[in-house]
Amino acid sequence: MVEKMTIIKNRAGIHARPAALIVQTAGKFKSKIYLQKDDDRINAKSIMGIITLGAGFQTEIKIITDGEDEVQAAEAIDRLFQNRFEEE
Amino acid sequence: MEDKRFTVLDLLNFDLKEHDALELRCICGRKGLGRLISSPDINRPGLALSGFFESFAYQRIQLIGRGEAAYLHLLASEGKEEGVSKIFSFPMPCFIFANGEPPAPMFAEAAEAADCPILLSDLSSTELSSRLMRVLTNVFAPKTSVHGVLVEVYGIGILLVGESGVGKSETALELIERGHRLVADDVVEIRCVSGNILMGSGANKVIGHHMEIRGLGIINVTHLFGVGAIRDKKQVQLICSLEEWDSNKVYDRIGTEEKTQDILGVHVPQLDIPVKPGRNIPIIVETAAMNERLKKMGYHSAKEFNQNILRWLESENARDVYFGRDDSI
Numbered sequence: 001m002v003e004k005m006t007i008i009k010n011r012a013g014i015h016a017r018p019a020a021l022i023v024q025t026a027g028k029f030k031s032k033i034y035l036q037k038d039d040d041r042i043n044a045k046s047i048m049g050i051i052t053l054g055a056g057f058q059t060e061i062k063i064i065t066d067g068e069d070e071v072q073a074a075e076a077i078d079r080l081f082q083n084r085f086e087e088e
Numbered sequence: 089m090e091d092k093r094f095t096v097l098d099l100l101n102f103d104l105k106e107h108d109a110l111e112l113r114c115i116c117g118r119k120g121l122g123r124l125i126s127s128p129d130i131n132r133p134g135l136a137l138s139g140f141f142e143s144f145a146y147q148r149i150q151l152i153g154r155g156e157a158a159y160l161h162l163l164a165s166e167g168k169e170e171g172v173s174k175i176f177s178f179p180m181p182c183f184i185f186a187n188g189e190p191p192a193p194m195f196a197e198a199a200e201a202a203d204c205p206i207l208l209s210d211l212s213s214t215e216l217s218s219r220l221m222r223v224l225t226n227v228f229a230p231k232t233s234v235h236g237v238l239v240e241v242y243g244i245g246i247l248l249v250g251e252s253g254v255g256k257s258e259t260a261l262e263l264i265e266r267g268h269r270l271v272a273d274d275v276v277e278i279r280c281v282s283g284n285i286l287m288g289s290g291a292n293k294v295i296g297h298h299m300e301i302r303g304l305g306i307i308n309v310t311h312l313f314g315v316g317a318i319r320d321k322k323q324v325q326l327i328c329s330l331e332e333w334d335s336n337k338v339y340d341r342i343g344t345e346e347k348t349q350d351i352l353g354v355h356v357p358q359l360d361i362p363v364k365p366g367r368n369i370p371i372i373v374e375t376a377a378m379n380e381r382l383k384k385m386g387y388h389s390a391k392e393f394n395q396n397i398l399r400w401l402e403s404e405n406a407r408d409v410y411f412g413r414d415d416s417i
Contacts, residue, residue, distance in 0.1 A: 004127075009412045016306070027253075028254070040233065041233070042233070042235070042275060043235040043252060044275045045252035045253070046235065046252055046275075046300065047306065048273055048275060048295065048298065048300050048306070049139035049235065049274050049275050051295055052274070052275045052291050052292045052295060054292070064233070
């Protein structure tokens with residue numbers, strides 16, 4: 001299991017479009033992927049779950065992956081956050 | 089399970105209707121409205137008011153009924169204030185005066201000085217007590233979040249779980265189209281009320297009753313199907329676990345195997361349903377719901393079927409004994 005802390009750099013936070021990007025990326029990997037904000041953990045392969053997280057600007061998110069490609073999955077999701085979801 | 093911080097202000101602002109309403113208003117000690125309520129119990133501080141503080145449950149909400157209020161008035165008229173102010177040295181969340189009777193002025197002043205909120209309600213202390221207990225049990229109920237879809241089919245709350253992409257949302261969509269109701273999609277918040285009832289609901293009122301369908305995107309179920317197709321909360325009575333058909337796995341062929349899953353300490357019956365292209369999953373879920381309803385009424389189809397077979401075999405054997413048949417068919 002891999003756990004990675006990341007932070008939201010988009011001013012608008014995670015709205016529908018970044019959520020869709022996360023889901024599309026997460027869907028490519030076989031591992032289970034979760035995003036955790038404080039105590040709420042959601043399945044990153046479901047868009048409604050990510051939007052429900054209500055993660056805004058500068059919120060800390062923990063990426064948790066578990067499976068055969070867990071390292072690549074964690075890296076890919078983290079890259080999305082770092083690239084500000086191609087918005088700014 | 090998060091530790092939700094519930095303050096006195098949250099209690100005041102709680103949106104309850106009709107027979108659940110608490111009718112509370114704050115009459116003094118407003119600075120203390122941020123005090124935390126950490127216990128779901130209520131205390132009647134009769135002994136503490138008379139000066140006996142051993143085992144005083146100060147962390148609970150203090151409820152003042154007619155008896156206690158009369159005692160306070162008596163103390164005020166006799167000028168015995170220090171006894172009363174001693175109670176404010178304890179960090180109580182708040183006082184609630186029932187029957188619409190405001191407290192004696194000296195009590196209110198002492199509360200204001202100690203920043204302890206006093207709330208007033210027109211309800212009788214018994215009524216207020218039972219309604220408060222209901223609200224607090226709900227707030228402090230253990231909760232968890234499950235990834236799945238909660239639907240109500242023929243009155244039975246069914247939680248569809250499974251891997252992403254197996255078809256939970258699509259199954260739910262067809263069930264809605266057939267006249268059943270969606271409670272929550274994707275993030276289902278479940279709380280254990282009264283130790284053996286699991287209430288499931290959507291996690292977020294803003295995006296509740298929306299579903300994500302691959303190929304369509306996010307749809308608003310209320311707008312598309314109407315208010316009759318949705319429900320805010322429902323007891324979780326059956327879990328249908330959808331999984332890709334695994335040829336190596338042994339699926340229950342008779343229906344007598346009672347598999348259960350433990351959620352928050354409650355055992356919920358579970359059915360494993362294999363998914364394969366061409367299989368009509370919604371009808372299987374509907375039939376499972378009807379079967380569950382039948383079981384609740386006391387008729388267990390699979391067990392009865394087995395009993396009948398046993399009886400039939402027995403009667404065949406008896407016939408062989410009496411009529412001396414040499415070989416069986």
